[in-house]
Amino acid sequence: MxxxxxxxxxxxxxxxxPKEGITKSVEYALKRMGIDEPNLDNLECFIGPPLHVSFAEYYGFSEAEISKATALYRERFKEKGMYExxxxxxxxxxxxxxxxxxxxxxxxxxxxxxxxxxxxxxxxxxxxxxxxxxxxxxxxxxxxxxxxxxxxxxxxxxxxxxxxxxxxxxxxxxxxxxxxxxxxxxxxxxxxxxxxxxxxxxxxxxxxxxxxxxxxxxxxxxxxx
CATH class of the missing domain: 3.40.50.1000 (HAD superfamily/HAD-like)
Structure with a gap:
């Protein structure tokens, strides 16, 4: 040993x-990007990997879209998500x-x-x-x-x-x-x-x-x- x-x-x-805080913050970002994802269980894939990897892999976002989605995610995460x-x-x-x-x-x-x-x-x-x-x-x-x-x-x-x-x-x-x-x-x-x-x-x-x-x-x- x-x-x-x-x-x-x-x-x-x-x-x-961190499920509640991360998935609700991703949901918020996606909604602001025009994507509706009401089932938070579908967003568990965002727990662990870097955000830019997940936004690209699961939603096919461009670099500009990744930057916008990440900023939106952090907007909610800083206020509420990190404490959920x-x-x-x-x-x-x-x-x-x-x-x-x-x-x-x-x-x-x-x-x-x-x-x-x-x-x-x-x-x-x-x-x-x-x-x-x-x-x-x-x-x-x-x-x-x-x-x-x-x-x-x-x-x-x-x-x-x-x-x-x-x-x-x-x-x-x-x-x-x-x-x-x-x-x-x-x-x-x-x-x-x-x-x-x-x-x-x-x-x-x-x-x-x-x-x-x-x-x-x-x-x-x-x-x-």
Missing amino acids: KNYKVILFDLDGTLTD NVPYDGIQKLLAELQQQGYRLAVATSKPTVFAKTIVDYFQIGQYFEHIVGSNLDGTRSAKAEIIQYIIAEYGEYDLNDFIMIGDRKHDLIGANQVGIDAMGVTYGYGDIEELQACNPTYIANTVEQVGEILLRNQQQLLLR
């Missing part, structure tokens, strides 16, 4: 359930236990950093993280591999074997694979088991409790050696 030192957590679908969110049951307990065991924790999200920091502070979990890193508002540094690499560079004393990325969508696992660190896929978020397994994760966890069991078991087995 590896003795990880730094744990990177995705935000949406991993630490918190809830931490998953057991997350605060998990983060506290990991911190107590000496793990160093960071958030790696495709969401703009300014929003991510506001969300984790609002839900009183920001104190557990040494770094909260997301994309820039101008759309740069939106790929998960870039975000992960940025965080790794902040921990120059560790090598790649000391890191693990935890997330609920393929983008989290693909980013970890591209950078060369281990990854844990979680099925309680918005990626299904087939999506996660296709990315060859090091571990799969079905609940928040299982995330802790895997990480703390690793620590315990090393202590017993």
Whole structure:
């Protein structure tokens, strides 16, 4: 078992359930663009990937349309959407236990950093993280591999074997694979088991409790050696 030192957590679908805020903000943007999508379940695909990727993939928007839709989305998200969110049951307990065991924790999200920091502070979990890193508002540094690499560079004393990325969508696992660190896929978020397994994760966890069991078991087995 590896003795990880730094744990990177995705935000949406991993630490918190953002469905209401994200889907309602996408619905708002689409309506302002002349597209009516009353079924919010159809907009779950926007949870996880960068906005510009989803607007292009699911609605075929041009670059100009993506910029307009993103601005509209953020208009509502800044006012209401980021607060229409809830931490998953057991997350605060998990983060506290990991911190107590000496793990160093960071958030790696495709969401703009300014929003991510506001969300984790609002839900009183920001104190557990040494770094909260997301994309820039101008759309740069939106790929998960870039975000992960940025965080790794902040921990120059560790090598790649000391890191693990935890997330609920393929983008989290693909980013970890591209950078060369281990990854844990979680099925309680918005990626299904087939999506996660296709990315060859090091571990799969079905609940928040299982995330802790895997990480703390690793620590315990090393202590017993």
